[in-house]
Amino acid sequence: MTDPNRGVLYPDRLPRFTRLPPGEAASELVEWYWIPQWDLPDGVESRQALLPYPAANLAVEPDGVTLWGVTTRAGERVLRGSGWAVGALLRPAALSHLAAAPADLADRHVVLDEPALQSAVAAAMPDPRAAADVVEAWLVARVGALTPEARLANAMAGLLMTDPEILRLDDAAEHLRVSARTLQRLSHRTVGLPPAAMIRRRRLQEAAQRVRDDPDAALADIAADLGYADQAHLANDFRAVLGLTASDYRGEQ
Template sequence: MVRHPVDRPIDVTERSGVLGPANLPLFDAQWFTPAQSVRDVVDTYWSVEWNLPDGTDIDQQVLEFPAVTLSIESGSVPAPFMLTNVQRRAWSRTIRGTGRVFGIRLRPAGLAVLSDLDPSNVEQEHPVTAELDAALTRHLTTIAAETSPSDRAERGDRLIEDLLQKHPITESRLLANAVVDDLAESVRSRTGPALAHRLGVSERAIQRALKETLGMGPKAIARRIRLQEVVRRLSLPDADVSAIAAALDYTDQAHLIRDFKGVAGTTPGQYIRAMPSRGGAEG
């Protein structure tokens, strides 16, 4: 299998959802592209490593893509294996000391290949243990046996290729993948009848597919993806809240402010003013 060991660093200019991108230089954060054969299961692999001075704590927030993420963690972390479900608000963790995290961001169809867990019944962040899911624990243990992030990505590819032979993806779960792809391609994409027409299926089929795989409907998914784009644009120099609201089809600036504050706990203007060398924004 031929792959690129490292694709690129995680950067403020992309839709990563990292709130407070000035923190990124403090971490070694990379994306790893999955093999083509497993891309119906894995959206991306990623790795973050840090080594902070004693007494330095970073309260890091991430407005994550609407996906289930599995992670292998070591150092100053909550548990060796974690499952992060689709988040209703920005994910938050205090980063301190030294640590390493290797993440597997799954496509909507992905969890069912690795686990029997129902995303609707799993907490938003939960340690993965044999008591929770013995098979998933074994899979993560296999990947964790590799040392480097690139080797873990390759091992993940091989493991998932084998699992796909035993657990082929259903049409409903492939539809869920297609829905999220459509909504991610254009943050101004419409849901409802327009989305169903674009995909050639019923609205009910879309609702069922997303509920089965992500535990939420298309409007919530579309809202989350649009907010990720809001974070990206707010993090760039010369960000203008009213211009962002217009460009992303918010009803008005107040609508964007309510949406952003609901997940980030702060207004867009406060977020901009808190960034180094920024200030003066309204909202």
């Protein structure tokens, strides 16, 4: 599994947070389950800054069930009072069964009319594993058998988000033995972002983690290691997506 804090810009500020792998039955549908629980004093806020994975999320909370599409920018969630969420980071094979047009769901969300799922998850909390098992059973029943295209979409997303040698769309196409156009169409239908955007997100997540975990590493070296043209290119990516420079981000840790 990928580092559990990748994509979390300030992991030290997290509330109680559990991340669980999927069971075998849902291994092609879910990357992992994420389950925050919080109980904050009156007047206290916990601000969670995120650079999300380029993937959709299914979230079950006390007030309902929501399908969140892929995001194109960093985001923030402000936690107050008491609460919980049971979320599933979805693989493309699952999203294509839950949303007719994933690209139309980018930076948006839809509320799903699933009161039985919400009630069952609420009954299972605060046990994270039991709650995740409820979501897993629902997903497996909802999605059913996977098509070859769904499995190819999973392979594409896994390659783009984990292989540091994949720096261009053509690299991924060659590795998967399909055309670049095929991957572009597949990504649009099953993720909602072009492959190039997924590669950029992976590199920026890795860069943020390196900046956070290695205070002594030179930014120019990080940029070179991750395939950026130069340090300025890395700096521009930070500003465009995160709204701050890599140096400023390092100083906030």
